[in-house]
Amino acid sequence: MLDLTFSEPAPKVMQGATGPWELVIGMEVHAQVSSTAKLFSGGSTDFGSEPNSNVALVDAAMPGMLPVINEFCVEQAVRTGLGLKAEINLRSVFDRKNYFYPDLPQGYQISQFKYPIVGEGEVLVDMEPGVARTVRVERIHLEQDAGKSIHDMDPSMSFVDLNRTGVALMEIVSRPDIRGPEEAAEYLRKLRQLLRYLGTCDGNMQEGSMRADVNVSVCRPGDYEAFREGGDDFSKLGTRCELKNMNSMRFIQQAINFEARRQIDILEDGGSIDQETRLYDPNKGETRSMRSKEEAHDYRYFPDPDLLPLEIEQAWVDDIAATLPELPDEKRARFMSDYGVTEYDASVLAADRADADFFEQVAKGRDGKASANWVVNELFGRLNKEGLGVATSPVSAEQLGGIIDLIGSGDISGKIAKELFEIVWTEGGDPAEIVEARDMKQVTDTGAIEAAVDEIIAANPEKVAQAQAKPSMAGWFVGQVMKATGGKANPQAVQQLVKQKLGV
Amino acid sequence: MSVDAQTVRKVAKLARIAVEDHEVEPLAKELSGILDWVEQLQEVDVEGVDPMTSTVPMRLKRRPDIVTDGNRRDDILSNAPDAREGFFAVPKVVE
Numbered sequence: 230m231l232d233l234t235f236s237e238p239a240p241k242v243m244q245g246a247t248g249p250w251e252l253v254i255g256m257e258v259h260a261q262v263s264s265t266a267k268l269f270s271g272g273s274t275d276f277g278s279e280p281n282s283n284v285a286l287v288d289a290a291m292p293g294m295l296p297v298i299n300e301f302c303v304e305q306a307v308r309t310g311l312g313l314k315a316e317i318n319l320r321s322v323f324d325r326k327n328y329f330y331p332d333l334p335q336g337y338q339i340s341q342f343k344y345p346i347v348g349e350g351e352v353l354v355d356m357e358p359g360v361a362r363t364v365r366v367e368r369i370h371l372e373q374d375a376g377k378s379i380h381d382m383d384p385s386m387s388f389v390d391l392n393r394t395g396v397a398l399m400e401i402v403s404r405p406d407i408r409g410p411e412e413a414a415e416y417l418r419k420l421r422q423l424l425r426y427l428g429t430c431d432g433n434m435q436e437g438s439m440r441a442d443v444n445v446s447v448c449r450p451g452d453y454e455a456f457r458e459g460g461d462d463f464s465k466l467g468t469r470c471e472l473k474n475m476n477s478m479r480f481i482q483q484a485i486n487f488e489a490r491r492q493i494d495i496l497e498d499g500g501s502i503d504q505e506t507r508l509y510d511p512n513k514g515e516t517r518s519m520r521s522k523e524e525a526h527d528y529r530y531f532p533d534p535d536l537l538p539l540e541i542e543q544a545w546v547d548d549i550a551a552t553l554p555e556l557p558d559e560k561r562a563r564f565m566s567d568y569g570v571t572e573y574d575a576s577v578l579a580a581d582r583a584d585a586d587f588f589e590q591v592a593k594g595r596d597g598k599a600s601a602n603w604v605v606n607e608l609f610g611r612l613n614k615e616g617l618g619v620a621t622s623p624v625s626a627e628q629l630g631g632i633i634d635l636i637g638s639g640d641i642s643g644k645i646a647k648e649l650f651e652i653v654w655t656e657g658g659d660p661a662e663i664v665e666a667r668d669m670k671q672v673t674d675t676g677a678i679e680a681a682v683d684e685i686i687a688a689n690p691e692k693v694a695q696a697q698a699k700p701s702m703a704g705w706f707v708g709q710v711m712k713a714t715g716g717k718a719n720p721q722a723v724q725q726l727v728k729q730k731l732g733v
Numbered sequence: 734m735s736v737d738a739q740t741v742r743k744v745a746k747l748a749r750i751a752v753e754d755h756e757v758e759p760l761a762k763e764l765s766g767i768l769d770w771v772e773q774l775q776e777v778d779v780e781g782v783d784p785m786t787s788t789v790p791m792r793l794k795r796r797p798d799i800v801t802d803g804n805r806r807d808d809i810l811s812n813a814p815d816a817r818e819g820f821f822a823v824p825k826v827v828e
Contacts, residue, residue: 264798271801280819284804284809301798329749331823356818379820387827388820391809537793538788621744 232587235353235361240453241409245493250447252489253456253466254413255405258420260430261374261438262305268373268397269296269339276436280390288395290334295535302397304587305429306346307549308373309399312427312556313366313616314349317546321370323536326528328545331389332376340400342530346539352403352423353558354416358572364416365404374398405444405466408453410482422449422557426582433474443472443481445488467492468502472509472516477619484509488516503602513551518553560585560662574605584609587619590626596632603633607650623654632662640664642671644716673719675726678710682726685709693731736764 240251264274271288287294291496310317322344325337347369355361376394378387407413409466421439424430431438446467448456456465470488487509492502506526507516536667555563557579564575564585576587578601592600608629612622632649635641641649641664652663664670685706686693696702706727711718738757743766745752752760752822815822 266796266798266800271796271799273800273805279806281806281809281821282819283803284806285804286808289803289809297794297796297797299788300795301793327747331821333827378826380825382820383817383822383825385825386815386817387825388817388822390820529747537791539793 235359237362238360238408238412239502240358241411241489242450243447243489243493247497249450250489250493251444251450251453252409252485253405253409253448253453253469254468255444255483256403256407256416258401258403258417258443259440259442260309260375260401260420260424260432262301262302262371262397262399263429263431264302264305264397266299267395268299268302270395272392272395274396275392278392280283280388281390281392284394288334288391290336296339296533298539301398302371303346303541304549305397306369306399306540307546308403308427308553309424309429310347310369311546311550311553312423312429313347313350313352313369313401315366315369316348317541318319318344318348319543319546320538321346322346322538323371323533324530325498325533326372326530328374328528330375330378331387332391332394334376334391334394338373338375339533339536340372341370341532344538350418352416354407354419355576356412356415358576362406362408362412364406367402367404369399370402370560372398372400374614376535384630387600392686397729404461405446405456405469412442413485414478414482417481418448421623422580428554431454434478437476439640440474440476441481443475443485444469444500445485445492446470447489447492467496468503469502470504471506472517473506473519475509480509480511482516483511484516486640487514491544492517554582564588564597564601568592568601570597570601574601577605577609583619587622587626591630591633593630595630596637599633599636603629607633607647611654624650628653628657628660635660635664639719642716642720644720645669645671647717668717670717672714675722678714678718678722679726681710681713682706682723682730685713686730696731697733698727700731701711703727703733704730706731735762743763815820 242249242251244250261274262268266272267274267285267288272286272288273283275283287296307317316626321341324342325338325339326342327337329336349368350366352364352366353361354364357486374393374396376391378389378391380387382388403416407416417439419429421432421434425432425438433439446469448465448467452465452467456462458464466679470492472481472484472488475484488507495502506519508519509516560579561572561575564570564578565572570578577584579585588600588604591604600603608619608622610622612618617623629650632646632653635649636643636646649660649663652658652667653660692705694704696706703724707720707723710723710727711720738761741752741757741761745760791806810816810819810821813821
């Protein structure tokens with residue numbers, strides 16, 4: 230298990246005219262469940278299909294159609310709960326959340342209100358090496374997604390596509406434990422990472438697979454601590470506003486900053502905050518009220534009479550628990566202890582399962598630190614630049630391992646290794662064969678190096694005099710020898726010989 | 734418990750049911766009657782009794798994660814008052 234110790238990050242403080250203010254943030258993340266069919270129908274979940282082609286009669290709310298739950302979606306929610314170290318509720322209940330909108334043919338969304346399938350869990354949010362915060366998760370419930378309305382295809386009409394209607398969502402609700410805009414973005418990033426590890430959500434924010442509602446309030450220093458000491462006593466916190474439907478890490482941060490400042494200005498002018506839903510406008514960089522939706526907030530939840538309570542067995546939950554993969558926090562800790570890599574490198578390597586697997590293939594039987602160095606700095610750096618990932622990397626784990634072996638054996642220098650990496654990247658091939666065929670081996674033969682050193686010393690008497698007067702000049706000779714040997718001479722050996730010959 | 738005219742109008746609006754002015758008073762009376770009856774039910778002591786969800790012990794029916802429906806756009810759109818380019822077309826709903 231985790232043997233890393235962390236200190237908590239400081240909350241973001243904003244200065245006002247009347248003193249400092251702190252931010253308190255809670256998030257509701259809607260994560261689309263990775264499944265083939267929808268939550269209560271046999272409609273397909275494929276993204277990007279022709280409009281209204283993935284619509285079952287249940288999704289279109291045809292009279293007489295009844296919902297039947299997709300067992301795999303339940304399994305995915307349980308798996309997510311287990312990954313967030315949360316309690317799994319063996320009995321949960323589906324409710325109807327009633328509201329009217331053109332992309333919701335039923336006139337209600339089937340959701341879970343009082344008895345969600347997953348209870349309290351947690352997410353460890355890493356800010357930097359050694360600094361992290363445990364954000365408490367209050368609950369996760371299963372619900373149906375709505376369809377999609379398109380407003381810009383016609384001047385007077387909205388177009389509705391029901392393909393997304395009925396797709397399973399997990400709503401992951403955090404406690405208000407997030408204390409700044411950067412933390413909010415990191416929370417979402419970590420949650421996304423966990424869901425991708427678990428395979429329960431693809432985390433594709435562009436396609437809307439993950440969207441967040443962000444609750445923001447401001448308080449005075451000390452108030453949040455009082456809130457926690459009072460067992461989550463909300464009377465100690467300020468009134469919150471909800472920023473709806475955010476799907477970009479960057480906009481989330483901008484929106485939180487704007488919203489907190491807006492609230493501080495109102496409070497300092499002697500006003501009070503109205504609890505309301507607001508929308509962030511990235512073009513104007515501001516949030517605005519969605520007042521017209523206010524009345525729709527009276528959802529009149531009641532248990533869905535079409536669905537019995539969902540009862541699951543502990544043995545089934547245990548079976549799912551047994552199939553959980555190693556999660557990023559554990560993987561990171563293991564990389565640090567087993568391979569001796571830094572926390573930073575371990576975090577980068579563990580960020581994605583495929584990346585981590587690639588690293589382990591490279592590091593197997595090799596020096597962990599050197600492997601991490603090559604994977605993180607050379608390979609990932611290059612992949613990022615070219616917009617590629619490990620799956621599409623031109624350099625395989627085996628090839629990269631081959632390059633590292635050649636450095637380890639002293640056959641090539643670090644400098645040549647970078648050239649070799651370049652050749653393997655563009656042309657492919659076996660690194661050892663390339664080194665052999667192109668005569669790239671490091672010259673460790675002292676005789677050959679000595680000859681080169683002698684030649685350069687003989688040809689540059691005035692530099693010799695300079696170097697003898699000022700020993701730091703010896704570096705010039707090292708450079709010349711390296712150049713003369715095409716970079717293949719062992720740099721340490723050259724340095725030693727140059728100093729020896731110059732007598733410095 | 735009594736339901737006033739304003740509550741009747743609010744509930745009707747939330748449920749998108751058109752209620753004529755002359756229907757409001759009688760509806761308020763009927764709804765009050767229903768709520769009174771529920772209130773009476775609440776007098777029964779149900780301490781320690783689980784809410785009943787079914788008269789026979791039944792398990793919520795499950796379905797495997799398989800696509801069994803879809804690719805019937807024309808059926809789906811056939812009742813729509815207006816459909817264009819494969820979409821339902823409705824009066825603009827954006828603010």
